[in-house]
Amino acid sequence: MAIPFPRILPALILALPLAAQADLDRAVERARAAFNVPGIAVAVVQDGKVVLAKGYGVRKLGDPAPVTPGTRFAIASNTKVFTAAALAMLVDEGRLAWDDRVVDRLPGFQMSDPYVTREMRIRDLLCHRSGLGLGAGDLMFFPPSDLTSAEIVHRLRYVPLATSFRSAYAYDNILYTVAGEVLRAVSGKPWAEFIRERFFGPLGMASSRTSIRDVRPGDDVAAAHAMDGERLTPVAHEDMDNSAPAGAIVASAEDMTRWVRALLAKGDLGGGKRLFSEARARELFAPLTLIPHREPPAALAESRSDFVAYAMGEEVRNYRGHLLVSHTGGLKGMVTEVSMVPGRNLGVIVLTNQEEGAAFKAVTNTVLDHYLGAPPKDWVAAYQEVRAAQRAKAGEEVGKAAQARNAASKPSLPPEGYAGRYRDPWYGDVLVEAAGGKLSMRFTHTPGLTGTLEHWQYDTFVVRWKDRTLDADAYVTFSLDAAGKVARVGMKAVSPSTDFSYDFHDLALAPVAPGAPERW
Numbered sequence: 046m047a048i049p050f051p052r053i054l055p056a057l058i059l060a061l062p063l064a065a066q067a068d069l070d071r072a073v074e075r076a077r078a079a080f081n082v083p084g085i086a087v088a089v090v091q092d093g094k095v096v097l098a099k100g101y102g103v104r105k106l107g108d109p110a111p112v113t114p115g116t117r118f119a120i121a122s123n124t125k126v127f128t129a130a131a132l133a134m135l136v137d138e139g140r141l142a143w144d145d146r147v148v149d150r151l152p153g154f155q156m157s158d159p160y161v162t163r164e165m166r167i168r169d170l171l172c173h174r175s176g177l178g179l180g181a182g183d184l185m186f187f188p189p190s191d192l193t194s195a196e197i198v199h200r201l202r203y204v205p206l207a208t209s210f211r212s213a214y215a216y217d218n219i220l221y222t223v224a225g226e227v228l229r230a231v232s233g234k235p236w237a238e239f240i241r242e243r244f245f246g247p248l249g250m251a252s253s254r255t256s257i258r259d260v261r262p263g264d265d266v267a268a269a270h271a272m273d274g275e276r277l278t279p280v281a282h283e284d285m286d287n288s289a290p291a292g293a294i295v296a297s298a299e300d301m302t303r304w305v306r307a308l309l310a311k312g313d314l315g316g317g318k319r320l321f322s323e324a325r326a327r328e329l330f331a332p333l334t335l336i337p338h339r340e341p342p343a344a345l346a347e348s349r350s351d352f353v354a355y356a357m358g359e360e361v362r363n364y365r366g367h368l369l370v371s372h373t374g375g376l377k378g379m380v381t382e383v384s385m386v387p388g389r390n391l392g393v394i395v396l397t398n399q400e401e402g403a404a405f406k407a408v409t410n411t412v413l414d415h416y417l418g419a420p421p422k423d424w425v426a427a428y429q430e431v432r433a434a435q436r437a438k439a440g441e442e443v444g445k446a447a448q449a450r451n452a453a454s455k456p457s458l459p460p461e462g463y464a465g466r467y468r469d470p471w472y473g474d475v476l477v478e479a480a481g482g483k484l485s486m487r488f489t490h491t492p493g494l495t496g497t498l499e500h501w502q503y504d505t506f507v508v509r510w511k512d513r514t515l516d517a518d519a520y521v522t523f524s525l526d527a528a529g530k531v532a533r534v535g536m537k538a539v540s541p542s543t544d545f546s547y548d549f550h551d552l553a554l555a556p557v558a559p560g561a562p563e564r565w
Contacts, residue, residue, distance in 0.1 A: 072411045075425045080401040084112035088298035088394040105268035114299040117266045118396040121292040121374030126358030128290040133325035143168040155202035161210045170224040171357040172333040178207030182219040183546035186288040188493035203470035214334045218291040225290030250300040257282045267398040269378025271514040280378045305392035344427040403428035439542040454502045467554035473565040517547040
């Protein structure tokens with residue numbers, strides 16, 4: 046039976062004073078204008094009730110259809126706590142223990158280090174302390190690829206570790222894909238089916254989906270938007286099916302209020318019904334991995350935390366003297382944030398259809414400050430200042446590289462000398478092709494990663510992706526052997542602002558030996 050939450054109207058405000066509502070409206074509209082965001086949905090829950098749910102702006106540029114509380118957005122990594130909670134259910138049922146070895150539940154599981162393979166526990170999959178580097182392996186599914194979940198989990202054994210096991214924090218997505226396979230192995234149900242049956246059904250999240258593929262034409266769904274040069278443009282939604290447990294859920298602010306209320310109630314649905322036990326709920330929010338953090342920029346001084354840590358599917362920190370449990374989510378063209386202050390039984394949901402995280406941060410902090418009784422602060426202006434400084438710094442670094450470049454240098458080989466099939470142990474094959482005296486590059490599993498190679502200096506080129514909304518151009522350096530032939534190829538993002546999921550720097554590409562299988 047679905048939890049009896051009331052249906053939310055297009056703009057529902059149950060308890061927010063009119064003056065505060067007007068302030069929030071102004072802040073959201075200023076954020077939309079300042080950060081070029083077509084549409085935002087905001088919802089607030091407190092003490093088990095929805096106190097605000099409202100849409101601002103439009104679902105898609107050029108289309109007047111408005112964002113409403115029922116407009117669905119890709120919530121991306123806000124999916125992770127659903128996956129962690131699903132495993133918590135199995136712990137409650139005695140079918141799984143947090144300290145079970147992964148390899149005992151998923152015999153095919155293997156990391157690049159035998160010790161880590163042997164010692165990895167279920168909870169280790171969920172708290173980013175595996176020894177993998179930041180975003181390691183993400184290129185297997187971001188941008189969308191043709192690899193299956195099973196293939197991604199198998200290839201994990203070839204992804205190198207960056208640190209020793211449990212010694213450092215580094216955010217990853219791939220181990221949540223493993224967690225989804227553990228869920229399937231133990232429950233006997235695929236991740237998507239489990240999420241629909243055990244969460245969406247009981248909570249009444251009727252419009253939520255476990256895949257963007259399940260959205261139909263005419264549905265109330267926000268379009269994704271990204272910058273193409275200086276122009277904002279709608280872009281295709283990203284299919285996350287092969288890494289669904291890490292970020293595939295599509296949900297509205299309205300549906301997310303049901304989920305947040307359940308989390309704040311520690312799994313209690315009322316009427317003697319529970320999603321999971323209070324003990325499991327506390328474990329989901331318990332810090333497991335410390336996250337290194339620095340003092341925030343002066344403009345954001347009020348957001349300073351004494352600690353930051355990762356729990357299971359959630360980040361925990363303090364904000365203005367209160368424990369804050371939150372997570373962000375980001376896919377191409379869409380970013381979101383869900384925040385909770387358990388001590389105040391408060392939850393804030395901000396969903397946006399652009400890639401600018403400063404917008405959701407400004408809105409979230411504005412709402413939190415109101416409910417925590419903090420002095421007013423113009424968070425929109427503060428984040429504008431910080432974003433401008435970040436862009437300037439990134440531009441300066443790219444400019445320094447251009448100034449240091451030896452533009453007069455020549456490549457060692459003619460274009461045909463660089464052409465060939467190159468293979469990375471975990472990603473697979475990348476093709477470099479020569480035609481008409483020019484070079485192009487194509488990632489065989491990732492249709493979106495196709496571009497032209499422009500000579501930079503010596504034997505380094507820059508790949509310019511045909512899809513200019515990717516914002517992920519990369520250096521491509523060919524290293525030659527004593528015979529003057531390409532021995533290996535390295536890559537690195539040109540701009541420091543490139544999303545970490547473009548983990549080009551982790552690739553170790555080498556020419557494919559004669560007789561090797563054509564596809565890997």
